[in-house]
Amino acid sequence: xxxxxxxxxxxxxxxxxxxxxxxVRPEISAAAIPADAGVLPRFDAAPFAEERTxxxxxxxxxxxxPVALTASSQPGCNAYRLREWVRIRCSHxxxxxxxxxxxxxxGVSLFIDPPGSWVPPGGxxxxxxxxxxxxxxEWSTFGDSYEGVGAPEVAFRIxxxxxxxxxxxxxxxx
Amino acid sequence: MRRIxxxxxxxxAVACGCDASGKATPGxxxxxxxxxxxxxPAPPAIAPRPPLPTREGGAIARSPTDDALYVADEDHGVVxxxxxxxxxxxxxxxxxxxxxxxxVLALDDRVLVTVRSEGGKPAAAPPVADAGPxxxxxxxxxxxxxxxxLIMRPDPAAGLVExxxxxxxxxxxxxxxxxxxxxxxxTSAWTHQVSAIDLATATRTWSLDVPREPRAVVVRPxxxxxxxxxxxxxxxxxxxxxxxxxxxxxxxxxxxxxRSPSGKTLDGxxxxxxxxxxxxxxxxxxxxxxxxxxxxxxxxAATVDVLLTADDTPFAAKRDAGLPMVExxxxxxxxxxxVEMQGNFPRASPAPFVEPRAMVYRRRTSTLLxxxxxxxxxxxxxxxxxxxxxxxxxSFELGGSRDRLIPVSRSGGAPxxxxxxxxxxxxxxxxxxxxxxxxxxxxxxxxTPAARDAGDEDGGAPEPAQSxxxxxxxxxGEPDGxxxxxxxxxxxxxxxGGVSCxxxxxxxxxxxxxWHEIQLDTRRSGSGVNFLGxxxxxxxxxxxxxxxxxxxxMLAGRVAASGPYGWHGESRDLVARLEAGFRLHRWGGxxxxxxxxxxxxxxxxxxxxxxxxxxxxxxxxxxxTPEEARGREIFTSSQARCARCHVPETGYSxxxxxxxxxxxPPPAGFEVEPNNDFKTPSLAFVGGTAPxxxxxxxxxxxxxxxQNQDRMGHTxxxxxxxxxxxxxxxxxx
Numbered sequence: 047x048x049x050x051x052x053x054x055x056x057x058x059x060x061x062x063x064x065x066x067x068x069x070v071r072p073e074i075s076a077a078a079i080p081a082d083a084g085v086l087p088r089f090d091a092a093p094f095a096e097e098r099t100x101x102x103x104x105x106x107x108x109x110x111x112p113v114a115l116t117a118s119s120q121p122g123c124n125a126y127r128l129r130e131w132v133r134i135r136c137s138h139x140x141x142x143x144x145x146x147x148x149x150x151x152x153g154v155s156l157f158i159d160p161p162g163s164w165v166p167p168g169g170x171x172x173x174x175x176x177x178x179x180x181x182x183x184e185w186s187t188f189g190d191s192y193e194g195v196g197a198p199e200v201a202f203r204i205x206x207x208x209x210x211x212x213x214x215x216x217x218x219x220x
Numbered sequence: 221m222r223r224i225x226x227x228x229x230x231x232x233a234v235a236c237g238c239d240a241s242g243k244a245t246p247g248x249x250x251x252x253x254x255x256x257x258x259x260x261p262a263p264p265a266i267a268p269r270p271p272l273p274t275r276e277g278g279a280i281a282r283s284p285t286d287d288a289l290y291v292a293d294e295d296h297g298v299v300x301x302x303x304x305x306x307x308x309x310x311x312x313x314x315x316x317x318x319x320x321x322x323x324v325l326a327l328d329d330r331v332l333v334t335v336r337s338e339g340g341k342p343a344a345a346p347p348v349a350d351a352g353p354x355x356x357x358x359x360x361x362x363x364x365x366x367x368x369x370l371i372m373r374p375d376p377a378a379g380l381v382e383x384x385x386x387x388x389x390x391x392x393x394x395x396x397x398x399x400x401x402x403x404x405x406x407t408s409a410w411t412h413q414v415s416a417i418d419l420a421t422a423t424r425t426w427s428l429d430v431p432r433e434p435r436a437v438v439v440r441p442x443x444x445x446x447x448x449x450x451x452x453x454x455x456x457x458x459x460x461x462x463x464x465x466x467x468x469x470x471x472x473x474x475x476x477x478x479r480s481p482s483g484k485t486l487d488g489x490x491x492x493x494x495x496x497x498x499x500x501x502x503x504x505x506x507x508x509x510x511x512x513x514x515x516x517x518x519x520x521a522a523t524v525d526v527l528l529t530a531d532d533t534p535f536a537a538k539r540d541a542g543l544p545m546v547e548x549x550x551x552x553x554x555x556x557x558x559v560e561m562q563g564n565f566p567r568a569s570p571a572p573f574v575e576p577r578a579m580v581y582r583r584r585t586s587t588l589l590x591x592x593x594x595x596x597x598x599x600x601x602x603x604x605x606x607x608x609x610x611x612x613x614x615s616f617e618l619g620g621s622r623d624r625l626i627p628v629s630r631s632g633g634a635p636x637x638x639x640x641x642x643x644x645x646x647x648x649x650x651x652x653x654x655x656x657x658x659x660x661x662x663x664x665x666x667x668t669p670a671a672r673d674a675g676d677e678d679g680g681a682p683e684p685a686q687s688x689x690x691x692x693x694x695x696x697g698e699p700d701g702x703x704x705x706x707x708x709x710x711x712x713x714x715x716x717g718g719v720s721c722x723x724x725x726x727x728x729x730x731x732x733x734x735w736h737e738i739q740l741d742t743r744r745s746g747s748g749v750n751f752l753g754x755x756x757x758x759x760x761x762x763x764x765x766x767x768x769x770x771x772x773x774m775l776a777g778r779v780a781a782s783g784p785y786g787w788h789g790e791s792r793d794l795v796a797r798l799e800a801g802f803r804l805h806r807w808g809g810x811x812x813x814x815x816x817x818x819x820x821x822x823x824x825x826x827x828x829x830x831x832x833x834x835x836x837x838x839x840x841x842x843x844x845t846p847e848e849a850r851g852r853e854i855f856t857s858s859q860a861r862c863a864r865c866h867v868p869e870t871g872y873s874x875x876x877x878x879x880x881x882x883x884x885p886p887p888a889g890f891e892v893e894p895n896n897d898f899k900t901p902s903l904a905f906v907g908g909t910a911p912x913x914x915x916x917x918x919x920x921x922x923x924x925x926x927q928n929q930d931r932m933g934h935t936x937x938x939x940x941x942x943x944x945x946x947x948x949x950x951x952x953x
Contacts, residue, residue: 143545143546144546146544147543148478148536148539149606151540156544158546158548164548191515194554196550196554197554198554205606207606209502209528210528211501216604218602218611220612220613
């Protein structure tokens with residue numbers, strides 16, 4: 047067997063995990079945004095310029111309203127666009143791991159909030175959208191898997207691409 | 221245990237309403253035609269031919285006129301015509317075939333059928349007097365006739381009437397047609413050829429040699445080139461200049477790059493099916509990535525890989541372990557203590573689908589429907605994704621009833637073919653191991669046609685989610701028929717850990733892969749000797765060298781002997797070998813709720829099916845050429861001594877284990893094996909089972925003979941010509 051003991055702090059965190067989740071879960075339901083993307087403007091309603099701009103600051107994002115992606119099945123999360131930058135934020139989804147699985151890492155930013163917490167209540171992914179992109183991200187929450195209770199379990203993935211010949215980029219959240 | 225994510229996520233059951241196809245509606249087309257024009261009036265227009273439902277063949281096809289389904293029932297040697305609308309009570313017409321049909325494709329006015337080899341007979345139960353223990357004389361024999369493409373016309377009474385037949389290289393299998401429906405391309409699997417047929421004249425215009433086991437063939441929209449998939453090695457071949465003379469070259473499309481160990485390209489198998497997007501910009505290949513990373517994924521993972529056809533580049537980038545990742549403290553702590561995980565690989569179940577056997581593109585939703593042969597499911601994937609495998613829209617379980625003691629499906633087993641209805645609201649699924657066609661409703665429930673016809677706006681029971689037609693009973697009867705259902709079933713946790721026999725032995729043949737046989741001590745699944753598809757799947761304590769090499773053996777036509785079996789001849793008979801195999805094909809140990817009898821019961825069903833139900837590849841029977849005759853002379857000579865162990869009278873094996881001397885170091889990435897005695901393998905069909913040796917070190921028979929070093933027999937003295945003659949003889953076996 048290849049079992050090494052968890053640090054005490056980790057064990058405590060795992061053992062109280064169910065309680066934490068129970069506290070968080072009603073908030074999720076209350077905050078879930080209806081999956082009616084039709085009321086939101088599409089993220090590609092305005093064309094994407096070829097110009098490369100710096101990643102927006104937090105202050106720049108603040109007044110930006112949500113947009114709808116090509117397809118999304120994830121309630122409780124919002125997407126935003128500013129120039130060629132897209133930001134996907136889930137404020138009420140306990141977040142275990144955010145990972146980029148493939149594609150260019152240029153300009154990619156991943157955050158969980160607050161950093162260093164045992165059960166982060168949310169996180170966000172930010173990336174530029176440019177011709178030739180073919181990125182995939184994986185957003186994991188907490189579950190019960192082969193690795194044990196509290197192990198990362200996929201909540202959804204993000205596919206961001208702009209293939210040659212496509213008129214506009216495609217962003218899927220499933 | 222509660223699955224926490226289920227509390228957090230709503231089911232992703234509603235497909236996106238976006239339609240990216242961009243197709244003009246028929247109404248729009250008519251409006252355009254009637255618009256005033258300043259140009260001279262054109263001659264009367266020929267009504268544009270509507271696009272075919274699909275230009276690739278399959279085990280099931282729908283007629284463009286929407287009045288029938290055609291099923292290529294290989295296990296009964298017939299094509300079945302099922303009338304539409306789908307009605308379980310409707311009369312089905314069976315059309316006998318001159319061999320075993322592999323695929324069918326319905327054109328506007330013709331139906332194309334590939335026949336693997338003329339004269340091939342389906343495996344059948346013995347006469348009642350012979351029933352009982354397995355008898356070698358019940359083994360199916362190889363067909364010796366050529367492959368055929370039958371050109372047939374629909375007929376209300378006869379189902380189909382043959383119009384013409386085209387002789388092809390043996391083992392004719394996949395069909396693809398050009399957009400103008402003038403040219404058909406047909407793959408011949410065992411003889412590794414692709415042929416072009418002029419459908420107007422019913423003549424073969426060319427045949428071209430390609431790598432092992434070509435299967436699906438898809439003609440590009442320009443009609444000038446095509447893609448061919450292969451059952452082994454992850455190869456995709458592109459054919460150019462289809463009007464001849466054609467040229468073939470390999471296209472790079474790594475299987476499941478996002479799940480591959482960083483920097484590695486995996487082996488790909490089971491590429492039975494492929495599809496193009498409606499605009500032709502993307503080519504999709506459904507297959508299995510051997511060694512793809514995942515939770516306890518000893519065998520890898522199924523995948524749908526995407527090629528961008530503009531420049532033949534893979535859509536998904538190769539995995540890079542250095543990509544950005546952030547994690548919670550809990551995840552960090554768990555990762556630190558987990559030695560069975562290899563970093564931030566996709567954490568999806570390794571099997572959203574298992575052993576993809578068929579695939580169709582659903583235009584209305586920009587999705588792919590994939591038949592999961594091993595798990596009796598149809599999975600719908602988002603075709604717009606970089607890696608559609610990771611973007612599952614929904615999944616449909618077929619059938620449902622299972623046997624009581626060995627829980628394999630009684631209906632909906634081994635889905636092997638898919639055809640969409642004309643409005644894409646339903647998919648028809650041919651299920652091979654249980655001989656059913658299942659109609660699956662893809663759209664939300666509506667009123668029944670009867671209620672609609674009666675003008676009943678409010679009433680009428682909703683259409684069922686699924687309805688089923690049972691086509692026939694298994695010709696093998698019992699126990700072999702149940703053995704067939706076990707052979708294709710990946711859901712029974714005792715037979716294997718998540719992949720069926722057919723996953724590594726497609727059609728009873730081999731996957732061309734060299735596995736790592738390794739002692740695994742796992743955290744949650746106990747200990748066992750297991751096969752791993754790739755060294756990087758091993759727990760981290762295993763470093764550079766992982767396990768002993770084991771090349772997948774072919775089964776069809778090679779398991780008649782009573783025994784012994786196993787790499788070292790350690791299993792006394794086939795049943796014992798199967799019992800051992802159930803333990804090998806998984807992650808860690810095998811938990812047995814009811815004891816060893818669980819293994820014996822399954823093995824006793826499987827063994828007769830392997831002997832009587834697996835149809836061996838075709839044979840090219842011809843008078844020996846002078847070179848083949850010389851090769852036989854060498855093979856049986858007292859100097860070369862090949863026939864001393866590879867005894868012709870007993871399937872070219874004496875079933876004994878011998879030391880291989882001089883002992884060679886194992887291939888890179890494998891451990892030195894203490895036991896150097898290996899059982900003499902059968903040479904039946906050896907010409908089609910590369911690579912060779914238990915460790916796959918010889919890529920061809922030529923390499924095997926050249927690098928033999930007298931480890932087997934005595935061949936180092938042979939001249940170049942004699943070596944070529946020996947190889948030529950081996951190819952006839």
